[in-house]
Amino acid sequence: xxxxxxxxxxxxxxxxxxxxxxxxxxxxxxxxxxAVIATMHRRTEGNPLYLVETLRFLQQGHCGNDPRATAARAxxxxxxxxAVIGRRLNQLSAPCCDLLSIAACIGRGFDLPLLADxxxxxxxxxxxxxxxxxxxxxxxxxxxSGAQYQFSHVLIREVLYDELPATxxxxxxxxxxxxxxxxxxxxxxxxxxxxxxxAAAALPVGSPARALDIAQRAxxxxxxxxxxxxxxxxxxxALQLQERWLPAERARHGALLxxxxxxxxxxxxxxxxxxxxxxxxxxxxxxxxAELFARAALGFENNGWRxxxxxxxxxxxxxxxxxxxxxxxxxxxVDLLAALCRACIFCGRQEQANAAQRSAVALxxxxxxxxxxxxxLAAILPARGYPEQLDERLRCACEAFDVAERAGHLExxxxxxGWYFGDLVEKGxxxxxxxxxxxxxxxxxxxxxxxxxxxxxxxLTLLAAYEGRFADSExxxxxxxxxxxxxxxxxxxxxxxxxxxxxxxQQGRLGxxxxxxxxxxxxVPRSSLWQPGLALICTELDLHEPAREAYETLAxxxxxxxxxxxxxxxxxxxxxxxxxxxxxxxxxxxxxxLLAPYAxxxxxxxxxxxxxxxxxxxxxxLAALMGDDQNAAAHFAAAAALDEQGGSRPWLAHSRFExxxxxxRRSGNGGDMxxxxxxxxxxxxxxxxxxxxxxxxxxxxxxxVFEGGAGASPARPQGRGG
Numbered sequence: 001x002x003x004x005x006x007x008x009x010x011x012x013x014x015x016x017x018x019x020x021x022x023x024x025x026x027x028x029x030x031x032x033x034x035a036v037i038a039t040m041h042r043r044t045e046g047n048p049l050y051l052v053e054t055l056r057f058l059q060q061g062h063c064g065n066d067p068r069a070t071a072a073r074a075x076x077x078x079x080x081x082x083a084v085i086g087r088r089l090n091q092l093s094a095p096c097c098d099l100l101s102i103a104a105c106i107g108r109g110f111d112l113p114l115l116a117d118x119x120x121x122x123x124x125x126x127x128x129x130x131x132x133x134x135x136x137x138x139x140x141x142x143x144x145s146g147a148q149y150q151f152s153h154v155l156i157r158e159v160l161y162d163e164l165p166a167t168x169x170x171x172x173x174x175x176x177x178x179x180x181x182x183x184x185x186x187x188x189x190x191x192x193x194x195x196x197x198x199a200a201a202a203l204p205v206g207s208p209a210r211a212l213d214i215a216q217r218a219x220x221x222x223x224x225x226x227x228x229x230x231x232x233x234x235x236x237x238a239l240q241l242q243e244r245w246l247p248a249e250r251a252r253h254g255a256l257l258x259x260x261x262x263x264x265x266x267x268x269x270x271x272x273x274x275x276x277x278x279x280x281x282x283x284x285x286x287x288x289x290a291e292l293f294a295r296a297a298l299g300f301e302n303n304g305w306r307x308x309x310x311x312x313x314x315x316x317x318x319x320x321x322x323x324x325x326x327x328x329x330x331x332x333x334v335d336l337l338a339a340l341c342r343a344c345i346f347c348g349r350q351e352q353a354n355a356a357q358r359s360a361v362a363l364x365x366x367x368x369x370x371x372x373x374x375x376x377l378a379a380i381l382p383a384r385g386y387p388e389q390l391d392e393r394l395r396c397a398c399e400a401f402d403v404a405e406r407a408g409h410l411e412x413x414x415x416x417x418g419w420y421f422g423d424l425v426e427k428g429x430x431x432x433x434x435x436x437x438x439x440x441x442x443x444x445x446x447x448x449x450x451x452x453x454x455x456x457x458x459x460l461t462l463l464a465a466y467e468g469r470f471a472d473s474e475x476x477x478x479x480x481x482x483x484x485x486x487x488x489x490x491x492x493x494x495x496x497x498x499x500x501x502x503x504x505x506q507q508g509r510l511g512x513x514x515x516x517x518x519x520x521x522x523x524v525p526r527s528s529l530w531q532p533g534l535a536l537i538c539t540e541l542d543l544h545e546p547a548r549e550a551y552e553t554l555a556x557x558x559x560x561x562x563x564x565x566x567x568x569x570x571x572x573x574x575x576x577x578x579x580x581x582x583x584x585x586x587x588x589x590x591x592x593x594l595l596a597p598y599a600x601x602x603x604x605x606x607x608x609x610x611x612x613x614x615x616x617x618x619x620x621x622l623a624a625l626m627g628d629d630q631n632a633a634a635h636f637a638a639a640a641a642l643d644e645q646g647g648s649r650p651w652l653a654h655s656r657f658e659x660x661x662x663x664x665r666r667s668g669n670g671g672d673m674x675x676x677x678x679x680x681x682x683x684x685x686x687x688x689x690x691x692x693x694x695x696x697x698x699x700x701x702x703x704x705v706f707e708g709g710a711g712a713s714p715a716r717p718q719g720r721g722g
Contacts (some may be wrong), residue, residue: 013046013052014047015046015047015048016035017038017041020046021034021037023048024040028055028059033070034646036071039071039074043074043154043711044680045153046474049081053080053081054074054085057078063239073105082159085155088137089159092133093133096133098119099119099131100134100139100160101164101174102115102119102158103115104151104160104164105164106173107197108154109143109150111148111149112124112127112149114179114183117174118176118179159515165519169201170201170203171205173202174202174206177206192214192221193221193230195214196218196237196238197237199214200240200241203245203390204444208241208245208246209245209246211245215235215237217338218230218234219231219234219235223262224448228496231263232260232263235259235263251289251292254296256315257276257280257283258299260276261276261277261299261303265299267448268449268451270451277296277297280292281296290321290324290327290328294321294324297318297336298321298335298336299345300316300317301318305342305346306451307451307491308607311342311344312347314339315343315347318339321336330363330367330372332596334367334375335372335375337357337379338356338376338379340356341356341380342379342382344356345382350383350386353383354380356600357379360372360375360376360379361376361377362585364377370404370409373400373403374400374403374416377397377400378396378397380396381393381396381397381416381420384422384566385564385566387597390423393419393423397419400416401416404416405467410443411443411447413439414443414444414447414449418455418456418458418502418608420436421608422438422607425602425604425608426604427601428645428646430466430647434463437463440452440456441456441457441460444456447628450484454629458608460476461476461477462609462683465610466647466650467648468649468650471506473499473502474500477503481495481496484496498605499609505690505694506690508693508696509693510540510541530679532550532554532570532574535550535551535575535578536574536577537581539578544582550669551575551579555587562575566606566607567606569615570605570606570610570612572594573595573603573618576591576592579591579622579625580624585625585626588626591618591622592622595619595622596619599616600615600616601614601641602615602642613649613650613651614640614643615637616634616635616638617635617636617639617658620636620639620658624658629666633662636655640656643655649686650692652686652688653682653683654695656686657680657683657695662704663676663679664680676706680702680703683699684700
């Protein structure tokens with residue numbers, strides 16, 4: 001068969017991460033956490049046999065529900081895999097195995113000159129003769145780059161390495177370090193990372209101080225090229241070296257912790273970063289090192305706002321640091337005040353936040369240095385829950401952006417553009433928001449930080465849905481979710497769910513979630529973010545009793561149970577829409593008053609998760625319910641103008657539909673039915689053009705009412721929205 005033309009060899013690739021997850025889920029009664037599955041996939045490279053053996057090994061362990069312990073156990077090579085690899089290696093000759101053991105000390109990949117030197121062979125020809133066996137048995141292979149060889153699987157290398165006697169390993173690592181240094185004497189930076197690894201593994205032979213210096217240099221170099229995973233490995237290696245061989249250098253330990261925490265934050269390991277910065281703060285207290293403590297507090301806060309961590313702990317650290325502010329230079333004091341401003345925003349202490357920012361800006365202007373001024377101006381931007389400060393936030397953001405641009409450091413804006421974008425959308429300045437989203441995307445891609453990339457994708461997702469590009473929005477939402485899972489899986493899931501809710505509602509496909517919805521109604525706690533959403537979904541699907549039940553849990557205390565956080569305005573407009581649909585006149589005035597500070601603006605959810613159109617549309621619906629025709633007319637006109645100005649055809653269609661309903665109701669009292677029909681026709685044309693099936697059905701139902709000569713009541717749902 002091998003000699004026939006019909007035969008061809010197909011090299012099989014390992015399973016992808018998604019395929020690995022499905023395989024593990026099918027083979028396990030309890031699916032391990034995503035981090036454990038990711039570790040299994042990385043370690044086994046998707047090899048199904050190795051995956052099965054690793055899963056069996058994990059199930060035999062006693063890690064309980066501790067994902068860290070399970071992930072650590074997943075790093076071990078199970079005995080079943082060792083046996084499989086051992087049987088393959090036993091097919092090789094002793095000289096070949098000896099050569100592979102030396103290669104295993106070099107790493108997964110190895111080049112021939114170095115291996116020949118370590119093996120004491122006459123040249124590459126003799127070396128290749130010995131490697132032929134390993135190549136024939138697919139123990140090693142030419143690396144994809146073609147510049148060197150590598151073990152065909154990382155676990156083969158580990159099994160060979162683990163079987164080497166410790167003394168021989170140390171000696172080989174020492175010789176490898178010497179060889180690397182000699183061969184790259186003219187350009188030592190090119191091999192800093194492998195040199196650090198081998199110098200550390202060669203200890204106690206050699207100099208611990210020199211090995212630590214190399215590891216620290218390798219980590220810093222990796223940061224400059226944004227190779228965050230390598231930087232993490234090198235900083236962790238440096239910390240291990242310092243703790244084991246140079247424990248007296250505690251100040252250096254603190255500096256390494258700060259550097260590690262910063263890389264963890266940039267790599268999306270925010271929980272680990274928080275723990276690292278807190279460890280640095282604890283060490284600083286014990287050393288009495290005020291500056292180290294201040295920088296640890298700054299790192300802790302900078303890490304925390306990215307994942308919306310409550311600010312109390314960060315504020316306490318920063319206030320403790322500022323108590324020693326007279327020891328610091330002015331730039332560090334600006335940093336501390338700006339960070340305190342953000343921390344106070346994230347724990348609801350807005351007056352203190354404003355005071356801290358004013359002090360930071362005043363001090364930064366005295367310094368006349370661009371970066372401190374940028375930080376001071378940008379500090380106030382997370383205060384999205386304070387509508388009276390919108391214009392001030394936009395002014396600060398505009399100046400801060402100009403400062404960064406003039407200084408030639410647009411990378412500073414990573415902490416600015418996300419909030420600035422949301423404020424621009426809220427204000428209705430969509431052209432400026434679109435331009436800013438493109439800038440953010442370029443900067444995020446350049447600095448390769450998962451948090452910034454996810455925030456940029458979220459902004460693009462919002463714009464696509466706002467403009468009616470629903471397929472683009474769904475694709476971008478999926479990309480945002482995939483990236484967001486790397487650093488905050490819970491928030492990523494919540495944001496994705498809301499984005500998909502927006503799309504399915506616009507597409508008239510809420511009926512697809514009806515089975516899940518029936519299980520949720522009545523079981524979601526009153527404080528849940530989804531309670532107002534559930535009420536709205538039920539209303540859209542004509543589930544009037546469940547809608548009223550969900551709505552009443554919110555309305556009983558005048559909507560005070562809705563938390564004043566980044567979802568507050570969204571939840572209030574959800575409640576307002578349900579109030580208008582159900583005809584709840586007694587509570588309409590309360591919701592109308594709560595929405596008053598946001599008149600003339602768009603509803604932006606969280607950190608650019610979604611936009612729900614003009615606030616005036618919801619106020620118009622409430623005013624119509626209350627019989628306030630003068631304000632209803634003004635609100636509907638304002639909503640349509642804002643939607644049209646921003647280029648949001650979907651929300652313009654909703655605004656015109658609600659305007660038509662109100663005009664139709666008034667037509668029986670001398671109102672203008674021609675105007676109502678005009679608004680309705682415009683809404684229906686947009687809905688059909690964009691595939692907004694739910695709104696189209698409601699428009700068609702209202703058309704039939706108009707054709708029958710009766711007005712439309714705003715207190716009664718008009719057909720199914722899903």
